[in-house]
Amino acid sequence: MPRDSKQNRRSFLGKTAAVGSTLAMGSMAGCADDDPDDGNGNGAAPDELGEQVQELTYLNNPQDYSPQRHDAINFIGERLEEVGFDVNVEVQEWGTLFSRVVDEQDYDLATWWTFFFAEVGDGLLEHFHSNGGSNYYNYENPELDEKLDEQMATPDPDDRRELIHEIQQTLMDDVPKMPLAHMEAPNLYNANVIQNWEPHIRGFNSYFNMTSLEVEGTDTISAAWPEAMGHLNIYAWSGESKLRYQFNMLFDRLIHIDGDYEIDLDLGLATDYELPDEETVIYEFRDHTFHDGEEVTAEDVAFSFNYVVENEIPVFIDQTRYIDEAEVIDDNTVQINLSQPLGPVHLFLGHEIPIVPKHIWEDIDDPVQQETTDDIVIGSGPMEFDYWDEGSELGLTRNDDHFVGVDFENRYWRIIPETSTVFQLLEDEELTYEPFGRVARRTQELLEEDNHLDAAQQLSSDFWHFSMNTDTLDDVQLRKAAVEALPRSGIVEQFIFGFAQRGFNVVSPAFGDLHTDDVTEYEESVDAARDRLADAGYGWDDDGLLHHPE
Amino acid sequence: MGRAQFVVRRTLQLIVTLWAVATALFLLFRSMPGDPTTYIVDPSLSGEARERLIESYGLNEPLHVQYMIYIQDVATLSFGQSFHSNRAVRDIIALYLPRTLLLMLTAFFFAYLIGITVGIIAGWRRNSDFERRSVFIALIARSFPDFWVGLIVLWIFGAWLDVIPMSGMRSGGIQYDSYWNVELWLDTIWHLIAPAAVLGFYLMGYPLLLMRNSMLEVLSQDFIEVCRARGLKERSIMFKHAARNALLPIVTAGAVALGYAVGGSVLIETVFGWPGMGREMVNAVLRRDYPVAQGTFFIFAMTVILLNFIADLAYGFLDPRVTYD
């Protein structure tokens, strides 16, 4: 914690009234007059104090990694101290931080930007199942485990939706993880040139968004990214967004979803699908060619699925668990045999596995180690590889033969680490859009000024999370109290400049009817947190620090 | 001890030193918390996928096996393949190093040319206004953080006056077929001016001050008087006799400063978006891209150590009083 945290304990009255978040308003106003150091708390103080609630280590990213988030974490730390938690905000460089949380679970609280893939069920399984690979909360709930397993194997959409709703309800009541804010990525763009950004679950760089853009007055759209691409090998990919946004354009998928989170058969290679039984899916696909002029055959499609399994491609390893084998039925039909029943088969498989040319990849021994050549970037997507000046710029150009196509001739991404430079170039019309979704005061200003810039703003599945190690915070009342202390509205208003919605459910409203509003809601109030803890028998010592019930 | 023996002994020591550096680098990087997947992976990637990635990097092998592979790589100067880009580390160095050298050597050339010349004159014209002013400017140049000056230069000349490019080493949206395109070169030079000037200004102070001090040392020695007594021209004494002898400390300091500047260029490269080696090096550390980090650190170490080695030998030739014992 900052050294002078005592002085820091000034009450914060968020702009809640202004934004009209009725839920939190009353209690937020109340806390302004409250003396947070009052050792007796808000409830009846127990005569005897139990053991002190142990110090909580809240890992924070360095400021430059994300200034707003860094500051928000400090701010949350201050609020938790008002409740009586003994919080130690520890700044670690990102690699260390991530490893400490995910690998070692050597943390108590953590916050960063995260999201679920379009297929949310697998993400929930991965995060909240006792054996989940990303369950760094050490969260265990046998009943929930069953539901998590079940939903993945439930093909009936209605039954599955019901299960996912129940899972959300349990999760939001047990709160191992609380979303602070559902991001509404404010991607700036030059409105003189680009129109028609369509909302989409995966944000503005999705296939759906790019193919629905309308571009006028120029052939070329340009953007900036802070980090170099590294490589362009889709099988060596480890999920980085910067590469996802290129691969989206270069490679086709069988299935794509539209802005309403519905499968649209006009967008992907597949023209029809069939599910003859629980472990089989048949795709029919359109006539199409790869960028090198070769036809996309059933051999290629089947190969693309089998190749991923045979080579245990890291980024698709979750998918390979479900694929047994893909086989050619006829020239335009492929059948995928699953190794176990899979509910969300289209989103989880058809939407994720890229279709690659067999004639190029079949000769490559180790696709994961393959370095980038002109061959391996050949796909059949709406844009093809043009040039790559490593570390500086990557250029793609339109594939005129694509069945959906894009409304611009070229797109290039420059590598610019300095944020202020990016804003300047946007102002100077040297960049046409900003794919990174920087949230800054400048974003807001540029939008308010009378200029050519506009922002496409919409709810995606991205969110800032607040995660707790349930080994330390094993009492659900402690977790709930911590959640109630989170100044979510203040964070949205003052740290994210309103480019977000107050977080309330890990499965964001962007997931359409998979999301439910019917989850436990939490007040935003230090008072409420203290009342809750007092009711649960917790007490405060003379320094205002929280103690367990005796 | 004879010269030949000295060279042989120093060469053997050179190999031991390089081995020690290589081993230290291996240990340093492996004791860092986190692994290559922690930085590059989107937090949404599953745990199993991360394990598979680590396996594909060969990081599931026991440490001593990794070390043996690494030492072999170092011995052959191949350094293996980057985790982050799947590219041979050698290729990465071949790509990024020339860019940094372009920036660095330009800045260095002007900084040392101006710095040494002004330093000689300042030392010669002791207590003149010229000396006071030049020393003061050198101190100023050396005192402001270069990234700070860089950002101000960008703000004034880039954002406000709009006379210099804001970022990168080339203009966007143009594809050049060859490196030998005149327009590409002009464009690159255009982008080079601001970062090289900021860097050059910063670097200038060091050779200037060092040269001036060294001149004062030399000028106080007898042989200058001897030169004077022989009736040599002042200009000739200043540049030929005094400056030549005074260059000695600059040779040692300058040689290593160059190698050292490559590592220090990271700040200017970040500010001006210059896609160079310094940034790549720091990114490799942060990404835990061990092969690239080890490779670039080692190449750096080797260059500096070799320059030192050469400077050591040169020292012997330049200063006859040094003996090889």
Next chain:
Amino acid sequence: MCAQISQSDGESIFADLDDEGSEREEEISPRKRQLRLYRRALGEQWRVLSQDNLVVASVITLLFFITMAITAPFVAPYGQTERLTADDGTIAQWEQPFWYGGEGGYVLGTTAEGYDLFSQLLYGSRAALLVGLLAAVFVAGIGTMVGLVSGYYGGRVDDALMRLVDFMYGLPLLPTVILLVALAGPSLVNLILAIIVLQWRTTARVIRSQALSLRERPFVKAAKVAGASDRHIILKHLAPNVLPLTFLYGAFSIAWAILTEAGVAFLGLGDPNHVSWGTMLQSARSYNALTHEAWWWFLPPGICIALVVISGFLIGRGYEEITNPELQE
């Protein structure tokens, strides 16, 4: 124009001190004698130093910053990371200085986080002085000793020490400091240690080459012939002669250390629990203070850094003129 040569280079500049001390009392207590000599030398030095206006100005500047560092908690209107709130209850972000029309009466305005910039600037002097002075003392001290020992003894000792220096040289400053800080955690102490570990090499190398030359000079040979111990020769004959360089590199070390701290902070690995001028610049950059024309955020820390660094240089230079009579008129 040419410097007048008052001494032949065959004599130790402290020769007069060496020859003194014939008084009886001091023969009994060599320590007393030494103390007296140092006191006299320091007094003499200050007399010469105070003649140079720039040096006096620098000393005053440094004293000013030292006072600032000591009195920061009493002078600063707010804590260094005390979150300030505006009248409407929101965080007082981006307030302008009061003399620039800003609200809230902040001397230098507030940061994007709602911290008082003036208070941060005051507290920031602590980190800068700590890093600069500690690093300078250790870098110059370790470097000089290693350089002298190496240059004087030559042979195996020289080989071993110089290979160690080579080894250290093999590590690029900023990337290695970043590596060490990433390894040990971002804190001021780790940063200072990393800077010391990586910086003494330059001093050692330069001092060693000076020592190599010096030991061939007649006065050293004479001392050897006269049977002086190695320790005596190193401390009494070599050390005084390399002092100007030690001070020069000490001064440079202040600069390097403070600038390195700023650079590391700029790359985001500064000590998050201590506000320094470097971390202030980093925040200013992270929040694009210049884009918002909040120059009162970006300029003052840089100017403070430069002032401390320049003061170090000028004092070092003044010192050099005293201790090295060859440079005097």
